[in-house]
Amino acid sequence: MPVLAHDSVLHAEYQPPGAGGPVLVACDGTPVSSEALFNAGRLAMRAFGGPLQVLGVCEPTPGVATGMDVLPVPAGLDEERRAAMEEDVRRAIIVSSAGDSSWPVEVLLGSPSRLLATEARRRHASVIVMGIGRHNPLDRLFGTETTLATLRESRVPVLAVGPSFPTHPVHAVVGLDFSAASVQAARLAARLVAPNGRLTLVHVRPRFEHPSDDWQAWDADYGRTLPPLFDEVRAQLEPPDGVLVETVTVRGDPAASLLSLARQAQCDLIAVGTQRHGVLERMVVGSVATRVLRTARCGVLAVPSA
Structure with missing residues (x-):
């Protein structure tokens, strides 16, 4: 991401x-x-x-x-x-x-x-x-x-739900890479969360690390870009009254990190943006949205890129 x-x-x-x-x-x-x-x-x-x-x-x-x-x-x-x-x-x-x-x-x-x-x-x-x-x-x-x-x-956008999907979702986790589709996923998820619920915006940083000075400088610059980007996304949301909007940054694989966080938080919905990939790439690698949909035991909102 x-x-x-x-x-x-x-x-x-x-x-x-x-x-x-x-x-x-x-x-x-x-x-x-x-x-x-x-x-x-x-x-x-x-x-x-x-x-x-x-x-x-x-x-x-x-x-x-x-x-x-x-x-x-x-x-x-x-x-x-x-x-x-x-x-x-x-x-x-x-x-x-x-x-x-x-x-x-x-x-x-x-x-x-x-x-x-x-x-x-x-x-x-x-x-x-x-x-x-x-x-x-x-x-x-x-x-x-x-x-x-x-x-x-x-x-x-596709909202996929299982038999246990609640009438009023209380907690939604959004995978945010700051692409237009992921920002729109956050907007739509904010509307679906119940009043007094919780919306967690999650950005997954690259897990690769290197001891070189160049890497350390790049990684520090990367980290400094995140707070203003999160602030701009938060400003565009229109959640119901009382909804807590929080931001989380983790390192690792995007799909695995989102799924792990969602399981730990026992959330009702995972929202992600999707990107268009070729047939071969989908077969061999698969997108974050595909992996989330295959594995999630909560609802999934997937918003396609324009």
Whole structure:
């Protein structure tokens, strides 16, 4: 998380696509986590001011190979599956105490991650709210985790929550590298924290150290840049009344440091900015946001770069 040039980041007017637009809640009708999902949707509505829309995506039935031919899918099967998912989604909304039967519901056929990202852009959504996904190794290996795949394609912030995500998050931890996306993540996280809650802005300094005079001088200069940068970020936040905003600087690996601090503090939400990387880099290294989403046991807010 290197410190970027002062004027190039904090003075930039950064607004994610669809700021102030509808809150898009991704739901497949599974009742397991619908309560937390809809509560998170309501939280986002209050925080960002947009109406709530529920979107389900039903993957088409793949054809079955039989020798040199492909056995066609029976006509109408996918439409029946799509209609069944729509019924499940509407039922999940009705039976959930956090649901509202007046919310508009639509279920589409296609690739979930691609359609969610596309629809969010088309609708000028302020945020996509969805389940945080599974964490088993096989799912990570083949990249089928819908939440992570959506995050990689989305140009809209993604709020990923698990079944235990609270109605009113009390403590949020923000990974801050002073990029425009990370500053925006701090702004959005500040709106999600409950009154009298806590917002911790965390900057992870390089863990490399060297005894040379040049390194010591550079490291000292680096440290002196941090307080004014933190102050400028704090000045841009609009947290609810009574929210404590604190700053923390640590050394180490950014993702591991954020996750460790979040576990120790038992926080409700980790917020990070995301950067665009090539396919090969994502496969071999992975971004901080990807690693946080794969490992976190709290909610994750990921804000993409413009």
